[in-house]
Amino acid sequence: MGIRDDTERLNLSLDSLVGGRSVWFVPDVRLIPGLVWVVFVLGGSILTMVLYSFMVDPLSGDFTITFEFYREFFSKALYRTVMIDSLVIALKTTLGTLLVGYPLAYYIAVHSDHRNLLLLVVIAPIWINEVIRTFAWMLILNTNGVINYVLVDLLGVLDDPLRLMNTETAVVIGLVHPLLPYMIVPIIASLLRIDFSEIEAARNLGATKLQAFYEVTLPQTVSGIAAGATFVFVLSSGAYLAPVLLGGSGNNMIANFIGLMFSEGQNWNFGAVLAVIYSAVIVVLFVAVGLVGDLELGGATDLEGDQ
Amino acid sequence: MTEPILSVTDLTKSYGRTVAVDDVSFEVENGEFFSFLGPSGCGKTTTLRMIAGLETPTSGSIEMNGEDLTAVPLHERDVSMVFQTFALFPNKTVGENVGFGLKMDRVPKAERRERVAEYLDLVDMPGFEDRDPTNLSGGQQQRVALARALITEPSILLLDEPLSSLDLKLRKNMRFELKRIQDELDTTFIYVTHDQDEALSMSDRIMLLNAGEREQVGTPQELYSRPASEFAADFIGDTNLFRGAVARTNGSTASVELRGLSTALESVRNPIGAREGDSVVLSVRPEHIDVSTASSGQVVGQVETVTFYGNSTRLLVDVDGERVLVEVGGREGAVSLERNQSVHLQFDSDRAALLEA
Amino acid sequence: MSPSFSALLGRVDVSDRTAGRLQRAVAGGVLAFLYLPILIVILLSFTPERNPSFPMPGLSLKWYEALVENSAFTDAIVFSTKLAVACAFVSGFVGLMAGFGLARTAPSGGFLDERKLRILFSLPIIIPFIITGIGGLVFFNVLGIYGSFTSLLVGHVMITLPFTTLVIASGLSGLDESVEEAARNLGATQLRAYYEVTIPMIMPSIVAAMLFAFILSFNNFVQTFFWLSFTDQTLPVLIYGRIRLTYDPTLNAVGTVLIVFSLVVTVTAERASKRLLT
Ligand SMILES: Nc1ncnc2c1ncn2[C@@H]1O[C@H](COP(=O)(O)OP(=O)(O)OP(=O)(O)O)[C@@H](O)[C@H]1O
Ligand SMILES: [Mg+2]
Numbered sequence: 001m002g003i004r005d006d007t008e009r010l011n012l013s014l015d016s017l018v019g020g021r022s023v024w025f026v027p028d029v030r031l032i033p034g035l036v037w038v039v040f041v042l043g044g045s046i047l048t049m050v051l052y053s054f055m056v057d058p059l060s061g062d063f064t065i066t067f068e069f070y071r072e073f074f075s076k077a078l079y080r081t082v083m084i085d086s087l088v089i090a091l092k093t094t095l096g097t098l099l100v101g102y103p104l105a106y107y108i109a110v111h112s113d114h115r116n117l118l119l120l121v122v123i124a125p126i127w128i129n130e131v132i133r134t135f136a137w138m139l140i141l142n143t144n145g146v147i148n149y150v151l152v153d154l155l156g157v158l159d160d161p162l163r164l165m166n167t168e169t170a171v172v173i174g175l176v177h178p179l180l181p182y183m184i185v186p187i188i189a190s191l192l193r194i195d196f197s198e199i200e201a202a203r204n205l206g207a208t209k210l211q212a213f214y215e216v217t218l219p220q221t222v223s224g225i226a227a228g229a230t231f232v233f234v235l236s237s238g239a240y241l242a243p244v245l246l247g248g249s250g251n252n253m254i255a256n257f258i259g260l261m262f263s264e265g266q267n268w269n270f271g272a273v274l275a276v277i278y279s280a281v282i283v284v285l286f287v288a289v290g291l292v293g294d295l296e297l298g299g300a301t302d303l304e305g306d307q
Numbered sequence: 308m309t310e311p312i313l314s315v316t317d318l319t320k321s322y323g324r325t326v327a328v329d330d331v332s333f334e335v336e337n338g339e340f341f342s343f344l345g346p347s348g349c350g351k352t353t354t355l356r357m358i359a360g361l362e363t364p365t366s367g368s369i370e371m372n373g374e375d376l377t378a379v380p381l382h383e384r385d386v387s388m389v390f391q392t393f394a395l396f397p398n399k400t401v402g403e404n405v406g407f408g409l410k411m412d413r414v415p416k417a418e419r420r421e422r423v424a425e426y427l428d429l430v431d432m433p434g435f436e437d438r439d440p441t442n443l444s445g446g447q448q449q450r451v452a453l454a455r456a457l458i459t460e461p462s463i464l465l466l467d468e469p470l471s472s473l474d475l476k477l478r479k480n481m482r483f484e485l486k487r488i489q490d491e492l493d494t495t496f497i498y499v500t501h502d503q504d505e506a507l508s509m510s511d512r513i514m515l516l517n518a519g520e521r522e523q524v525g526t527p528q529e530l531y532s533r534p535a536s537e538f539a540a541d542f543i544g545d546t547n548l549f550r551g552a553v554a555r556t557n558g559s560t561a562s563v564e565l566r567g568l569s570t571a572l573e574s575v576r577n578p579i580g581a582r583e584g585d586s587v588v589l590s591v592r593p594e595h596i597d598v599s600t601a602s603s604g605q606v607v608g609q610v611e612t613v614t615f616y617g618n619s620t621r622l623l624v625d626v627d628g629e630r631v632l633v634e635v636g637g638r639e640g641a642v643s644l645e646r647n648q649s650v651h652l653q654f655d656s657d658r659a660a661l662l663e664a
Numbered sequence: 665m666s667p668s669f670s671a672l673l674g675r676v677d678v679s680d681r682t683a684g685r686l687q688r689a690v691a692g693g694v695l696a697f698l699y700l701p702i703l704i705v706i707l708l709s710f711t712p713e714r715n716p717s718f719p720m721p722g723l724s725l726k727w728y729e730a731l732v733e734n735s736a737f738t739d740a741i742v743f744s745t746k747l748a749v750a751c752a753f754v755s756g757f758v759g760l761m762a763g764f765g766l767a768r769t770a771p772s773g774g775f776l777d778e779r780k781l782r783i784l785f786s787l788p789i790i791i792p793f794i795i796t797g798i799g800g801l802v803f804f805n806v807l808g809i810y811g812s813f814t815s816l817l818v819g820h821v822m823i824t825l826p827f828t829t830l831v832i833a834s835g836l837s838g839l840d841e842s843v844e845e846a847a848r849n850l851g852a853t854q855l856r857a858y859y860e861v862t863i864p865m866i867m868p869s870i871v872a873a874m875l876f877a878f879i880l881s882f883n884n885f886v887q888t889f890f891w892l893s894f895t896d897q898t899l900p901v902l903i904y905g906r907i908r909l910t911y912d913p914t915l916n917a918v919g920t921v922l923i924v925f926s927l928v929v930t931v932t933a934e935r936a937s938k939r940l941l942t
Contacts, residue, residue: 027776028769034762034785034829041822042788045799048806059806100694107691111684120934125698127930129883131900132919135907136701139708139716146704149717180698209683210673238792240886245907255794255886262798262890272802275795282792361845382851394846398864407860411851459850 052272069273079257079274083281086254089171090237096176097183097232098225105184106217109191119188123181130178134245137174141165141246166248174242179235183228190224191217230289234282254278310373312337312462312495313358318367320353327353329519330367335463335497336511340489342498344506345516346542351499352391354516355465358497359388371462382411387456388465391472393448395440401427401451402436408459426454429488446477453488463495470505482509503543507531515539533578537662540590547596547631549589550664553581561661563589567629570605572656579663586664593621593634597653600643604651613644624650702923709916716913727917737918740902744882747813747898751820751881756874758821759828763873766829767836782830789826793886796823801890811893819891820884824877831876831937835869872937879929883922 027035048058053069056062073079108118125133140146141164148161164170194217202212240255247253254274261271311334320328328350335341343351356362358369360381369376376384387408396404403410406423414422420436427433430450435443440451449469456464469485470478486509489496500506506513507527515522515530515538522542523535534540537548551565560574561581572589581587597604608626622633622644631652635644644650678686708716712724731737762785769778776784788796800819804810809818843865847857863870885900892901899918906912 027781028765030761031765031769031776031781032761033758034765034825037758037822037825038784038787041800041803041818042791042796044806045796045803046791048802049795049799052802059802100697103687103690104694107687111687120931121695122698123934124927124931125702127879127883127926128702129885129900129903129919129922129926131885131903131907132705132915132922133701135903135915135919136705138907139704140701144716177697177701180694208674208677210676211670214670214673234790234792238794240794240797240889241904255792258794258798259890262801268802271798275798279792279795359845359849361849382848382853384849386849388846388849390842390846392840392842394840394842396843396847396861396865398861407847407852408850411856455846455850 049272049275052268053276056269069269072270073273073277082252082257083254083278086237087281089168089175089239089243089251089253090233092168092172093175093179093236094183094229094232096172097179098229100176101180101183101228102187102225104180105187105191108184109188110196119185122184125178126181130241133178134174134241137170137177137242137246138165141170141173165246166250168247168251170246171239171242171251171253174246175236175239179232182231182235183225186227186231187221187224190221190227194220226289230286233285237282238278310337311335312339312372313376313497314370315354315358316368316370318354318357318369319365320350320357320362321365326519328357328364331516331519331521332367333514333521333524335495338493338495340486340496340498340509340511342500342506342510342513343516344500344503344513344542345522347501348518349516350519351501351516352467355388355467355497355499358463359386359465360384361388385461386463386465387459387461389452389456389467389469391468393452393472395448395451395455397441399440400436401432401438401440401443404440404451405436405454405458407455412459422458423454426458427451429457429491430454431484445473446481449473449481450484453485457488457492457494461494463497465497465499467499468501469498470500471502478505485509507543515542517542532658532660534590534660534662537588537590537664540588540660540662544592545632546590546592549591549629551587551589553577553583553585553587556581556583563587563661565589568606568626568631572605572654572659575656575659575661577661579661581661581663588662588664590660590662591654592658593632594619594636595655595658596631596633597655598622598624598633598635598644598650599653600648600650602651604653606652607649608652610644610646610648610650613646620644622650624652626652705916705919706923708913709920711913711916714913715911727913730914731917731921734914736897736902737899737914740897740899743896744899747816747820748878748882750817751824752874752878754817755821755824755828755877755881756870759825759873759877760832760870762825762829763832763836763869766833767839785829786826788823793823797887797890800887804891811891811895813896816888816891819887820881823884823887824880827876827880828873831873832866832869835866835872835937839865868936872933875929875933875936879926879933883926 051058054065054067056064056066104122108115108122112118138145142148143161143163143165145164147164148158151158152161199212199216202216203209207215237253238255239253240259243251243253243256258271258274258278261267261274313335315334316332318328318331319326331350331354343354345351353362357364358376360376360379364377371385396407399407402420402423405426406419409419409422423436424433427435430453432447432450432454435447435451440448443451452469466485470481473481482505485496485498498506498509507530510527512524512526513530514524517538523530523539525533525535530539530543534543534546540546541548549565549568551563553561554564554571555562556577557574559577561577562571562573563575564571575589579587606626608624608631611623611625611630614621614623618636620635622635624631624633633652707720709727710723710725711717711720712722712726713720766778766781766785769776769781771778796819800815800822801810804812804815804819807815809815839862844857844862847861848854852860882898883900884898885904888898889901889904892898897905899922903915903918906915
């Protein structure tokens with residue numbers, strides 16, 4: 001009796017380990033390598049980074065705790081400005097992707113007979129190397145690039161070439177381009193959920209196309225816009241390549257400063273502080289957006305790319 | 308009686324707080340066609356899966372030919388299963404599907420080919436070896452699944468609602484096919500269904516399950532004519548359930564007052580040992596009620612509806628506000644009965660089943 | 665405010681035909697914006713001139729020849745390929761296991777239910793790349809493997825694991841579990857059942873997952889930039905260095921190769937995993 005009970009209990013707990021589906025706190029064994037990878041490598045990276053933000057040199061065993069690096073951040077206006085500038089560029093990029101992306105999303109969702117093919121066409125550039133993509137924009141925006149060739153040499157609209165490179169605009173364009181799919185896909189998803197007989201109804205009631213869009217369609221895609229905007233904002237705020245290659249020395253963003261601290265500057269502590277504060281801003285943003293509207297980020301998580 | 312091939316004792320399976328199978332015991336005889344019958348979610352599949360080894364019992368024992376089966380790993384059990392979804396291997400041909408069990412048993416290729424042909428013959432699909440199973444019709448997939456499960460000559464074949472994804476006509480044909488194959492091979496079949504017609508028409512014996520518990524085990528005739536509970540009477544076939552009380556007992560029979568109908572049935576068989584004054588339920592099948600327009604009968608009622616079924620006619624009769632379902636065989640009587648007509652009903656007390664309330 | 669704005673919109677009305685044309689034109693414009701930069705790189709890779717000029721004076725393959733003869737590029741291509749292939753296999757294998765675990769875990773209501781696991785496994789791509797980049801740099805230093813091939817592999821597997829895991833899990837979620845059970849029932853051990861039935865059934869997802877991992881690893885720039893030592897160069901990091909140095913037309917050639925290669929691989933993967941084209 002007693003032995004039987006014990007074996008049953010053992011069987012029960014083994015159930016969750018082996019084929020069973022009821023997971024309480026022992027995960028399926030097959031998850032373990034992946035979990036170790038995420039928890040150990042990602043967790044380890046973030047933990048050591050956080051440690052560096054308030055310990056002088058933990059790598060060589062100096063675990064003295066100091067908040068001097070944080071104090072340095074808050075005492076220097078430069079870094080605050082960079083942080084804010086980065087967020088402003090991210091905001092402009094987000095608005096840019098929304099304005100450029102929404103019409104295409106609308107077209108694909110509502111009109112297209114080849115929806116899946118077009119979706120693939122929109123998503124495919126995500127997989128193209130981002131260095132090459134940024135390089136392409138250099139070819140276009142340069143003083144002797146494509147745009148100036150068209151405006152000055154071909155059409156003769158301008159006498160002198162435009163200075164497009166090494167401006168904030170160039171950075172924003174260089175970010176809107178790779179991030180468009182992240183805005184378009186969630187919007188398409190939300191458009192596809194709309195019952196279009198509602199729009200017919202609104203039109204029957206005398207609304208013009210624009211009115212019907214503004215009163216019926218647009219409000220129902222807010223969740224898609226919010227999801228897309230969150231993705232684009234987060235990804236663009238942490239941009240590294242576009243500011244360096246298209247923005248020049250005057251348009252560095254937060255990621256460039258963080259990177260700088262870990263290469264030539266060799267001030268790991270301060271770099272870690274920047275990284276921690278930047279992460280905190282992003283987390284707060286995520287939480288805030290999550291509180292305001294329940295985001296459906298699922299739709300877009302499976303199309304991530306580089307950035 | 309011979310030794311049972313399978314004997315299940317106090318079998319229980321719980322998932323967290325839900326008890327899927329609750330203390331179920333039964334025995335299956337060698338060569339028998341044994342069915343689990345019950346409504347959706349009553350634990351039929353779970354019981355079957357525990358026999359197959361796809362699920363570990365929470366408690367209780369399963370013995371096959373007197374040996375503990377729970378100790379045998381699932382891939383070594385001498386039982387085969389036909390899944391509800393057929394579960395054919397889409398990456399293998401029909402022949403490879405059917406021969407899979409033999410391959411696992413390391414049967415040489417030549418012999419395998421011969422046996423596959425033989426079993427495809429058995430299920431009436433000769434020459435289908437090289438076909439892609441995903442391009443077969445539902446009925447053909449079903450046959451392949453059957454051949455695949457039978458080729459290893461298991462002592463017991465488990466079938467989980469194998470006909471439920473087929474259309475009605477095919478389903479009826481496959482019933483005969485399954486019986487034919489079972490007769491031919493003399494294998495023990497344990498068959499899961501929620502369709503009482505299927506269970507009644509194919510089984511040697513049926514176990515009726517309700518909410519994880521065993522309700523009754525018996526032959527189809529026993530289940531139909533001697534239901535052991537209100538649930539059993541109601542689930543199998545159509546019946547009238549009348550509430551009442553025992554007025555008198557007399558040896559193995561009882562006289563029962565029916566509350567709603569204000570009449571009494573004399574000498575009803577009393578297998579449950581009800582005593583005077585006990586509240587009981589009486590189950591009377593529609594075909595065990597005689598109807599006549601003449602003034603003889605126990606109760607009088609008005610015909611509410613008349614439904615013609617071809618070989619029989621069913622009446623819904625209103626007796627003092629209580630509805631009684633009556634079946635009239637053949638064409639006789641049916642023609643002359645109409646709505647709102649007054650009729651006399653006579654209950655066959657020999658065939659009424661006395662049940663605990 | 666809203667009603668008045670809406671009323672303003674009410675004054676603008678166009679015929680269905682005009683609206684349709686307008687929408688098509690805008691959609692076409694946006695698609696052009698997406699693909700024009702890519703096309704320009706491809707176009708310029710065939711110019712015979714050193715500095716880009718329009719109209720192009722002719723066609724030539726000289727920059728492709730220059731690419732093949734430049735050992736810095738070919739070395740980087742070999743190094744990137746090695747890394748990406750290793751990453752595809754390790755990430756594919758770990759992701760295969762994790763995908764199984766994920767698909768077989770209760771959807772919700774547990775300490776580590778499927779929903780939470782999905783978020784956990786997505787973290788490496790949700791967290792900004794600069795953070796994982798410098799985090800990894802510090803961590804690999806702590807572990808004493810900074811700059812090694814191993815550290816790059818460990819890091820690349822981390823950033824590709826979300827893809828391999830989720831692609832394989834979604835392949836498995838459409839799978840009838842009883843097929844594997846049928847194999848077990850017919851006498852296959854668990855491993856044999858995987859080999860005979862389950863793995864072949866989700867092979868398209870596995871291939872897609874590995875292709876995604878390969879391309880992501882091959883193209884990764886930000887993290888790799890911080891994780892690389894001075895001795896090795898991946899192709900994207902090398903290209904970045906060249907771009908900063910000076911304009912080199914060979915870059916158009918290598919860019920074209922990368923674009924075509926990436927698109928072919930990932931469109932194949934998207935098709936195999938049936939994520940889009942169903
Ligand atoms: N893996 C599981 N986890 C939790 N609960 C389960 C699991 N499998 C079955 N159950 C529960 O156990 C009960 C019995 O399920 P089972 O599948 O055996 O019923 P069934 O009689 O086969 O029903 P149906 O006719 O619908 O197939 C149900 O309440 C079901 O929800
Ligand atoms: Mg079932």
